[in-house]
Each structure stands twice: as C-alpha cells, then as structure tokens.
Amino acid sequence: MGILSGKKALIVGVASKHSIAYGIAESFAREGAEMAFTYQNEKLQSRVEKFAAQWGSELTFPCDVASDEQIDQVFEELGKHWDNIDIIIHAVGYAPAHELDGNYVDVTTREGFRTAHDISSYSFVALAKGARKMMHEGSSLLTLSYLGAERVLQNYNVMGLAKASLEANVRYMAASLGKEGIRVNGISAGPIKTLAASGIKSFRRMLSENARQAPLRRNVTTEEVGNAAAFLSSDMASGITGEILYVDGGFNITGMAEMEV
Numbered sequence: 001m002g003i004l005s006g007k008k009a010l011i012v013g014v015a016s017k018h019s020i021a022y023g024i025a026e027s028f029a030r031e032g033a034e035m036a037f038t039y040q041n042e043k044l045q046s047r048v049e050k051f052a053a054q055w056g057s058e059l060t061f062p063c064d065v066a067s068d069e070q071i072d073q074v075f076e077e078l079g080k081h082w083d084n085i086d087i088i089i090h091a092v093g094y095a096p097a098h099e100l101d102g103n104y105v106d107v108t109t110r111e112g113f114r115t116a117h118d119i120s121s122y123s124f125v126a127l128a129k130g131a132r133k134m135m136h137e138g139s140s141l142l143t144l145s146y147l148g149a150e151r152v153l154q155n156y157n158v159m160g161l162a163k164a165s166l167e168a169n170v171r172y173m174a175a176s177l178g179k180e181g182i183r184v185n186g187i188s189a190g191p192i193k194t195l196a197a198s199g200i201k202s203f204r205r206m207l208s209e210n211a212r213q214a215p216l217r218r219n220v221t222t223e224e225v226g227n228a229a230a231f232l233s234s235d236m237a238s239g240i241t242g243e244i245l246y247v248d249g250g251f252n253i254t255g256m257a258e259m260e261v
C-alpha cells in the first residue's frame, strides 16, 4: 500500500511530460492516490485527458487560474464525483516573456508585475478558497517555488517577486487554515527543463551553474520533486505546515563551490 492510498488529489499544472506536475502525478499514482486534473486551455485539453487516462482518471476540467468563475466551476464539477479533497497541487507559474529577459529595473512593467503575481501567487489562495468546502482535517495544499524568491538570479526578475509572494502566501495560508487541521507547504525545486522554464532567458546557465555548484553535483528530476511532494502531501508529514522544502541537490546552502581541479 502506498503512502497516498485512499487520498483524492487535484493536480493543477500538467502541460507536458516534462512538467513538474507530471512528475508529481507519476509519484502520486505509484503511491495509490486517486487524481483529478485541470488544463489551462483547449490547446492542452486532449493532452491532459490522455495523461489522466494513463493514471486511471477520467476527471479533467478546464481552469485558467486567472478566472474565479473557472475555479468555482472546477470544484462544482469535482463535487459531483468526490465528497471531499485531500490534496491540492498548485504547479502554476507565469510572467510575460519580456519580463524575464534583461535588466530588472528596465524591463519590469506594472502590467507584467500584476500578471506574474496574479497567476503565480494569488491563484494558490484562490484555489484554497474554491476548495474550502471540500477540504477537511488532514487535507494538504502544496505549491512549487524557486530560489529566486530569496536570492537574485539573472533574468528571473519579476518572477522572483512573485515567488516571494507565493512563499509568504504559504505561511499565511498555513496560519489561516491550520486551526482546521489543513496543512499548506511549498517545494523550492532546483531548475528543471520545462515549458515554463524555457521562458527564462538564461535558463541553460541556471541549469549548468546549479549542477556545478550543488553539493550533489547534478540537477534534480521531476521524479525527485514528485517523491518529495508525495511525502509532504501524505500523513507521514502530518506535523509539517508553513514549510518550504528545498529539492535542489543542496544548491541553496552553497556559499562558494569547490574549485574545479
């Protein structure tokens, strides 16, 4: 029996086989979770339906997280199939490409700032609001962050601010929902080549620097993030809330990496 057997999980953020949410779903399937999925738009619908079927699920719903109506609709539809939700995975992030290419002060705009924070941070609490009636003691919410929330990484720009907001969101949501026995956590993942990541100008360099400087001397996989997500979403982590867990090969602890000889 897996650590998630009997759990019902809504996964938001599958776009491709390379998505972190895909790695999470693989791990969740192996650990016995029952899953439902959302897709951002019609373009992704058939792909997400195919992935869902591969994990034995017929529950897929459209959801652009910029729309409160679509979020409400997801839970209304899901409520016809499930009485409650044990787990929500929020693996969504977005900033317009021109914000992620160039000198921060020069390229950042009011509109880009608003969009990045709306889609990448507000949407997490929006999902919690939508799911409120279906969540219960023992439910768990999990989001995905990045080191750019705390440190400056070239070209990450306004996404760094949005991730800082998202991590604060984790803490405020944990405090807000803790009295109901609902846990809220985040995983700060190391760089992984996904669709979202390819929008960042210097992403290839982020990958190579991470692999060179991280104590494990390599990058992490979506499978490794998925396994950490399974743990944090399971009852094994029942004492953990408001936490950001690094799954980055240890990169975040490094001050100065060893010199190559």
Ligand SMILES: NC(=O)c1ccc[n+]([C@@H]2O[C@H](COP(=O)([O-])OP(=O)(O)OC[C@H]3O[C@@H](n4cnc5c(N)ncnc54)[C@H](O)[C@@H]3O)[C@@H](O)[C@H]2O)c1
Binding pocket: 012, 013, 014, 015, 016, 018, 019, 020, 021, 039, 040, 044, 063, 064, 065, 066, 090, 091, 092, 093, 094, 119, 144, 145, 146, 147, 188, 189, 190, 191, 192, 193, 194, 195, 196, 197
């Ligand atoms: N790839 C990395 O290096 C890395 C590292 C740390 C954290 N993260 C975070 O992981 C999360 C998942 O990203 P990923 O790297 O798997 O990339 P991805 O492109 O596979 O996934 C991003 C997802 O966000 C969804 N999305 C974007 N705008 C949306 C909207 N308006 N409504 C609904 N969905 C929307 C996309 O459809 C997609 O499914 C993001 O929050 C990202 O910032 C990624």
